[in-house]
Amino acid sequence: MLKIWGRLTSVNVQKVMLAVRELALPHEFILAGGAHGVVDTPEYAERNPNRQVPVIDDGGFVLWESNAIVRYLSARYGAGSLWTEDLGLRADADRWMDWQATEWQPAMVPAFLGLIRTPEDKRDRAAVDASMQRANARALILERALQGREFIAGRQLTMGDIALVASAHRWLGLPAERPQTPALSAWYRRIMMRPAAQGVLTLPLE
Ligand SMILES: N[C@@H](CCC(=O)N[C@@H](CS)C(=O)NCC(=O)O)C(=O)O
Structure with a gap:
């Protein structure tokens, strides 16, 4: 097993x-x-x-x-589901997975560690703010990509959404200022309602 x-x-x-x-x-x-x-x-x-x-x-x-x-x-x-058979859509999903791991997630790590895992009196506020600014700028890139789409690589959930939604959960759960991201937030809610997310993506962040 x-x-x-x-x-x-x-x-x-x-x-x-x-x-x-x-x-x-x-x-x-x-x-x-x-x-x-x-x-x-x-x-x-x-x-x-x-x-x-x-x-x-x-x-x-x-x-x-x-x-x-x-x-x-x-x-x-997951052939035909998370692993879409369409090569273009699969490359799209793949691209967003790499972006999640190399751009969005690293951008928010100092904000996450500072706000969630560091006592307030030990927090490096400047590092948290700089990190949040970087993470917010990346989130707006995803927001634009999700406009008019149900999922990141088209009309069905793929592996691209899986990687992205874990970072989205962190970003949306941070007690910090964020820009309005209606498409991203609607996409996030769509995935959070799926049975697979129950008990995996929980709040508050820890
Ligand atoms: N690039 C690796 C990073 C793995 C990683 O950083 N894991 C962290 C948790 S997010 C870890 O193992 N930290 C030490 C620990 O939990 O003991 C991956 O994506 O799997």
Whole structure:
């Protein structure tokens, strides 16, 4: 059976669990990372030398890097759904996954750590504000892309939405100033209503 190591407070684990639940894959979830430890053991380092979550083991095939995992699960178990067969749409979904991992998520990390994981008196306000400005500018790029679309690569949910919505959940949950993003917010609500999101994308952020 598919095994997943992680903790649901991790944005990267959330992506994998959203894919697993959308695809209705039987699985075993093993708590790891943060206060759960496990990542420091030699056995875990064999699976992921970065000692990070998530990692999966699918019948002996071990894989780390959340977006690579989402792509693998989509390709293997989601042909025609998360893994669209249309090459152009798939490249579009792929492009947004890379953008999520290299642009949007890194932009909001200092704001997230400062606002959610740092006591107020220890917070670097300037770093938080600069990070939020960068994250907001990226969010407006996604807002434009989602105008007139149900999902990021057309009319059905794909792996692109899976990666993006985990970051959107963080961005929308941060106690900070954000621009109006009606298309992004409608898309986010559409995905949050799906059974797969229940219990995976929760508030408040922690
Ligand atoms: N690029 C990696 C990043 C993984 C990562 O940064 N994981 C964090 C949680 S989001 C982690 O394992 N932190 C240490 C821990 O939880 O113990 C991915 O996308 O999978």
